[in-house]
Amino acid sequence: MKLRATVVSGICAATAIFSAVAxxxxxxxxxxxxxxxxxxxxxxxxxxxGMATVEKGAKLFSRPGKNGKSCESCHEAKGKKLxxxxxxxxxxxxxxxxxxxxxxxxxxxxxxxxxxxEPLKYESDDALALEAFVRNLARGQVVNVQTGGKMxxxxxxxxxxxxxxxxxxxxxxxxxxxxxxxxxxxxxxxLSQGQSNGFPLYRLADGKVVGVQTRMKxxxxxxxxxxxxxxxxxxxxxELYMNARGNGLKIETPAVRF
Amino acid sequence: xxxxxLVITALSAFFPFGILAADAPPETPTPKPEKIEAxxxxxxxxxxxxxxxxxxxxDPANGRKVAIHRGKGNCLACHQMPISEEEFHGEIxxxxxxxxxxxxxGQLRLRIVNMQELNPGTLMxxxxxxxxxxxxxxxxYQGRTILTAQEVEDVVAYLLTLK
Numbered sequence: 001m002k003l004r005a006t007v008v009s010g011i012c013a014a015t016a017i018f019s020a021v022a023x024x025x026x027x028x029x030x031x032x033x034x035x036x037x038x039x040x041x042x043x044x045x046x047x048x049x050g051m052a053t054v055e056k057g058a059k060l061f062s063r064p065g066k067n068g069k070s071c072e073s074c075h076e077a078k079g080k081k082l083x084x085x086x087x088x089x090x091x092x093x094x095x096x097x098x099x100x101x102x103x104x105x106x107x108x109x110x111x112x113x114x115x116x117x118e119p120l121k122y123e124s125d126d127a128l129a130l131e132a133f134v135r136n137l138a139r140g141q142v143v144n145v146q147t148g149g150k151m152x153x154x155x156x157x158x159x160x161x162x163x164x165x166x167x168x169x170x171x172x173x174x175x176x177x178x179x180x181x182x183x184x185x186x187x188x189x190x191l192s193q194g195q196s197n198g199f200p201l202y203r204l205a206d207g208k209v210v211g212v213q214t215r216m217k218x219x220x221x222x223x224x225x226x227x228x229x230x231x232x233x234x235x236x237x238x239e240l241y242m243n244a245r246g247n248g249l250k251i252e253t254p255a256v257r258f
Numbered sequence: 259x260x261x262x263x264l265v266i267t268a269l270s271a272f273f274p275f276g277i278l279a280a281d282a283p284p285e286t287p288t289p290k291p292e293k294i295e296a297x298x299x300x301x302x303x304x305x306x307x308x309x310x311x312x313x314x315x316x317d318p319a320n321g322r323k324v325a326i327h328r329g330k331g332n333c334l335a336c337h338q339m340p341i342s343e344e345e346f347h348g349e350i351x352x353x354x355x356x357x358x359x360x361x362x363x364g365q366l367r368l369r370i371v372n373m374q375e376l377n378p379g380t381l382m383x384x385x386x387x388x389x390x391x392x393x394x395x396x397x398x399y400q401g402r403t404i405l406t407a408q409e410v411e412d413v414v415a416y417l418l419t420l421k
Binding site: 167 | 334335336345346347348349350374379381383384387392393394395396397399402404
């Protein structure tokens with residue numbers, strides 16, 4: 001009896017160590033696939049290159065807009081009045097349009113409507129910096145996108161785009177790689193589960209901070225497809241579904257990834 | 259040559275994180291745009307395409323090159339193959355050593371032309387699916403199959419040599 005238990009646990013341990021991940025019912029962050037030195041880079045705020053963008057966002061947060069107000073006028077210095085738990089629920093249902101709105105779009109709207117500034121371009125440096133700053137306030141919070149009720153039909157649309165819509169000359173859908181083969185190698189690169197919990201993140205391959213919609217476009221380019229425009233309806237639906245897929249993971253903004 | 263080496267080494271001191279990008283995602287360099295050839299029709303009979311596309315004859319030596327080329331077959335992205343001069347073969351698809359013994363010519367041709375005929379959920383790109391059947395293709399690839407009919411035949415001929 002004792003021998004059998006030892007053999008079984010030995011096999012389990014060996015399988016855990018030597019098996020690639022492949023399809024997994026569990027969600028896991030891209031962090032678990034990083035090399036040790038990359039993990040250390042993410043964990044240390046002085047080494048983490050994404051923190052420069054967060055600091056830039058902090059400066060923008062305190063900068064007075066065209067009408068003299070700054071983000072701090074309502075949200076207090078360093079965003080103390082912002083609720084990290086609420087930040088972790090984005091994308092949320094926009095009260096005015098009754099459609100999903102991403103965190104970056106929400107920030108851009110406030111920047112223009114409340115502060116009277118010129119609208120920021122989606123995925124521009126300033127928009128990413130503000131988004132990174134705000135989401136960094138919620139670092140460590142569990143991602144908790146609300147998917148029921150009025151969000152349900154949008155989740156279905158996002159799911160359809162992610163799981164079923166093949167695109168490009170290479171004819172791939174997001175789920176083609178990220179649902180079935182995370183942890184396995186594509187040439188020398190380890191495929192992740194395509195989670196968004198670390199965005200905006202510092203991407204070593206690009207040498208700069210990228211938002212999730214930039215990364216989506218890069219993926220679409222890889223399979224020779226026309227991605228959707230930044231800030232578009234389709235991208236909002238995809239971001240909704242992607243963030244919700246990661247419910248239960250912790251926000252890591254700014255993450256560091258290859 | 260030595261001077262260039264020293265310059266690059268000195269410069270890389272300013273960009274230390276460059277070395278950590280060693281496993282950056284592979285690029286897919288594209289071949290120069292060639293004239294788009296006419297599409298040769300094919301038929302899936304019992305999960306096999308027995309007839310060579312356009313009656314063309316495949317060259318296994320070129321097929322091996324197409325398999326390696328990142329902008330064409332790019333087979334090593336997902337498959338382990340007996341191609342020892344290339345490092346880092348992917349592991350998403352099944353290994354291809356001996357595939358010429360497991361499948362006949364028609365079965366191999368079906369898999370290269372359109373693996374979706376066998377597995378509708380496959381990740382493997384459909385190398386000779388009709389260009390009209392795709393969705394949101396980037397401009398420079400519109401109207402083209404991933405591989406030309408000759409390239410498909412070359413790859414099939416090459417895979418048949420993997421006994």
